[in-house]
Amino acid sequence: MQEYALTVDKFLVHAAKWHGSVEVVSADPGGVTRKSYAETLDRSRRLSGALLGLGLRRGDRVGTLAWNTRHHLEMWYGTMGVGMVCHTLNPRLTADHLAAMIDQAEDRILAVGSGLGEVGRALMARCPSLEKLIILDGDPVEGGQLDLEAMIEGSNERPVWGGFDEQTPAGLCFTSGTTGAPKGVLYTHRSNYLNTIRSLQSDCLALSRSDVALITVPMFHANAWGFPFSAPAAGSTLVLPGRLMDGASLAHLIRSEGVTVTAGVPTVWIGLLDHVEANDLQVPSLERIILGGAGAPESLIRRMEDRLGVRVQTSWGMTELSPMGTLSPPDEVALASGRPAMGLDMLLTDAEGVPLPEQRNVVGHLKVKGPSVARQYFKAAAPALDADGWFDTGDLAIIDDGGALTLAGRSKDLIKSGGEWINPVDIEDIIGADPSVGLVAVIARVDDKWGERPLLVVEPRQGHSVESGALLKSLKGRVADWWIPDRVVQVEAMPLAATGKIDKTRLRADYGQALG
Structure with missing residues (x-):
């Protein structure tokens, strides 16, 4: 068989070649903009050339502090395509937290989105590894800063993507830190590629070229659940909501763009529900909502399905899983968190890590294993696995007779x-x-x-x-x-x-x- 490295640049290259006219739609500060996958590939490759022109090389970390926009997407592929590491940073964190992550990652470049220029300048002043600040969209460019559009327009270099080992690091994301100190997870091209292939199965995200996918999951959190990879891989139209995630803004995008599938945490959908109910609106194009990030009561799921006329798919995942763990199929009633797709194994143990003799219908500590599961945290001294290679999720869970997972809480909670x-x-x-x-x-x-x-x-x-x-x-x-x-x-x-x-x-x- 041929040598064919599993690198994430191939997703956008595939989309540009076989779905070149399909659009990436972005709610930018000045209004909605559109670029085809073919244009997105060309812009991202020219951005790669501009970054290499700054002296960046394979393995260098590039921080992004940005919302879900096409400019952020171009930065993802522009860095990963030539073997740099895209370090996504959460704009909602404090400057102290952000600086600590940048220092640990030793980012050389910081790219910031709309409304984040002031934070970016403050981080430049306090983080010694940072050399340049790139303004992605919306904010004025001051002296010494770089403008993304000018970088792309001024670049005639379109370097060939890939050509490196699939175990090359592609992305860096720190855990949310809601139950402890944030820890870095360094994704490889291979782990992202395999997670994407798993997610596209018909019992998972089940994206197709006829879908219009709205990503409300932040691109700075757990790979946006993999949608920036899976949507171009499937040829789906990709809709990026930018900074505004309120119910009115999301309802407008869903209705105007004919969104068929979307994904996000329960708080996002509560806002959408409140808006459509208060204004007696319908969202007729919307077929599915993938719900994750936190547990949702059955009443909320039923409210979403009845009022929006959608099928809800519940899910569970973690930053350390790249991030997909389990997902309920599109054609089943969504109550549990679903089953794992091929490529993830699960084990229930007692508090001491001893496997439970019975793995069904009992509460246990959930451990996982697979090619998209973290082996060791970024710059950690020791692996994050037990002696048998299992990763402890920190969750308590039950697996029923049909293999569906139900979380029973965090062990720390x-x-x-x-x-x-x-x-x-x-x-x-x-x-x-x-x-x-x-x-x-x-x-x-x-x-x-x-x-x-x-x-x-x-x-x-x-x-x-x-x-x-x-x-x-x-x-x-x-x-x-x-x-x-x-x-x-x-x-x-x-x-x-x-x-x-x-x-x-x-x-x-x-x-x-x-x-x-």
């Missing part, structure tokens, strides 16, 4: 009260089904007598009020009496981590201490 364990997920599922509740979280509160007690935190659904006593009463008979929280805290807005998940670290800091 378990509450130990009076020496016994309480699982917050069970309480959150019940409370989340209440029509007056928008978002819900259960955290541990320090207790002088019991060690820890559960605390219920709720954000009322828009236009509704919550009665705390009724919420607690709804738990009676459905969980053990001693599981029922002693107190309810109502918040106007649930704190969210930078990736859209509920920030339990912040909640524990705000409400986790003993009552005075």
Whole structure:
């Protein structure tokens, strides 16, 4: 057989050759813009030439601090195509966090998107490895900075992409840090390529050339669930929403572009639902929503399916998995987190890491193994695997007789009260089904007598009020009496981590201490 390195540049090259007129649609600061895959390939290759002209070489890290736009997409492929590492940074993090990640990665270049020029300049001043600041879109270019459009227009070099080993690093992404210090995951071309092929299966993302895919998952988080690779690989139209992710903006894009499939975290879809309900709108083109990033109550899934007329696919994944773990098929009722596609194996163990004798219908600590699973964190001294090569996800899970995975919470989120364990997920599922509740979280509160007690935190659904006593009463008979929280805290807005998940670290800091 031929030698054929599995490198991600081949996805855009394929799209340009066989789906060249299909568009990348981008909600840019000045309005919606369009470039075909053929144009996107040419622009990205010219950008590669401009970056090489700056003295960058294979293996150098290029930081991006940007939203989901075509300019960001061009930077992805412009760097990865010639063997540089695209280090995606989260614009919602503090400057201190961003600087620490840039310093650890030793990024040489920083590319920033709309509204982020000031942050970029501040990072240039404090991060010694940074040599140049590239303005991607929207912001004015000041002295010493580079303009992406000018770089592309001024470049006549179109270097050949690929030609290197498939184990060459392609991307660097730090974990969200919601349960601990962020850790870097260094993706290879091979891991991204294999994850993309897995995701395109008919029981997974199932993208085709007739699809119009809207990516609300940030490109700075876990490879945007792989859509910047899978959409061009399938020849799907790619719609990038830019900075605005509110319900009105997303509804407009879905309706105007004829979006058929989209993906994102529950908070995004709550915003879309509130908007279409308040304005009596329909989104007739939309067929599927891939839901992930955080657990969603059955009531939200049913509301999405009934009001939007879509099929919801639930999923589970991690930054360390490149990121796809499991996905419910498009033709099944989505309640569990789905099954793993070929290429990911799963194992349930006890707290000491010993495999459970029975792997079905029991709660265990979830471990995984596969070619797109991290072996070791970036610059870590030791592997992140156990002696048998399994990666500990930190999740508790159940696998049913049909192989479907259901998460039972993070092991770090378990509450130990009076020496016994309480699982917050069970309480959150019940409370989340209440029509007056928008978002819900259960955290541990320090207790002088019991060690820890559960605390219920709720954000009322828009236009509704919550009665705390009724919420607690709804738990009676459905969980053990001693599981029922002693107190309810109502918040106007649930704190969210930078990736859209509920920030339990912040909640524990705000409400986790003993009552005075």
